[in-house]
Amino acid sequence: MKKALPGQEEVFIFERLGNIHVWDFFAEEIVEAVNKNLKNGSENTYLENLVYRKMTEWMDRYLKEGVTDDFLNDLNAALHEIRYSKYILALDILPSESVFPKNGYVAKYDKIPSPEAYAADDFSKLLTSGQLKRLKRCQLDGCEKFFLGPPQARWCSKSCGSKFRVREKRRRDSLR
Numbered sequence: 734m735k736k737a738l739p740g741q742e743e744v745f746i747f748e749r750l751g752n753i754h755v756w757d758f759f760a761e762e763i764v765e766a767v768n769k770n771l772k773n774g775s776e777n778t779y780l781e782n783l784v785y786r787k788m789t790e791w792m793d794r795y796l797k798e799g800v801t802d803d804f805l806n807d808l809n810a811a812l813h814e815i816r817y818s819k820y821i822l823a824l825d826i827l828p829s830e831s832v833f834p835k836n837g838y839v840a841k842y843d844k845i846p847s848p849e850a851y852a853a854d855d856f857s858k859l860l861t862s863g864q865l866k867r868l869k870r871c872q873l874d875g876c877e878k879f880f881l882g883p884p885q886a887r888w889c890s891k892s893c894g895s896k897f898r899v900r901e902k903r904r905r906d907s908l909r
């Protein structure tokens with residue numbers, strides 16, 4: 734089994750047909766896949782489309798509401814379907830500051846989870862690992878892509894920023 738990344742506090746594992754897999758994930762890749770689905774959802778299978786649509790909803794809610802009690806209640810309800818079992822992980826997989834091994838939680842994926850549960854599981858991993866700290870949504874109408882950026886960022890790219898400024902200028906000029 735693969736080793737956890739340095740500084741990683743949690744290891745996410747899923748089990749299918751008796752094999753266990755460490756679930757590697759990077760917020761950048763997930764954000765990119767969600768954006769691609771926003772634009773070209775029809776290129777994905779029906780199920781992928783549903784998963785990404787649900788992910789879009791979670792990310793959007795997270796940005797609008799923050800992590801409120803309601804938000805967590807809904808997330809936990811959506812996660813409920815996924816069965817987890819507990820594993821004790823060797824120190825070479827999940828290093829521990831003490832000499833004792835840590836807990837790991839293993840999702841049982843023998844029964845394929847519903848798209849809703851799958852999306853909630855993916856989203857919750859991003860949430861608890863802190864990878865959503867830099868999540869933003871482009872404020873240009875018609876773009877609305879998600880991206881990871883510094884706190885003050887408003888647009889996903891330079892070109893969206895300049896389009897926004899051009900539109901703003903036009904809007905101001907038309908009011909004159």
Ligand SMILES: [Zn+2]
Pocket residue numbers: 871872873876877878888889890893
């Ligand atoms: Zn944009």
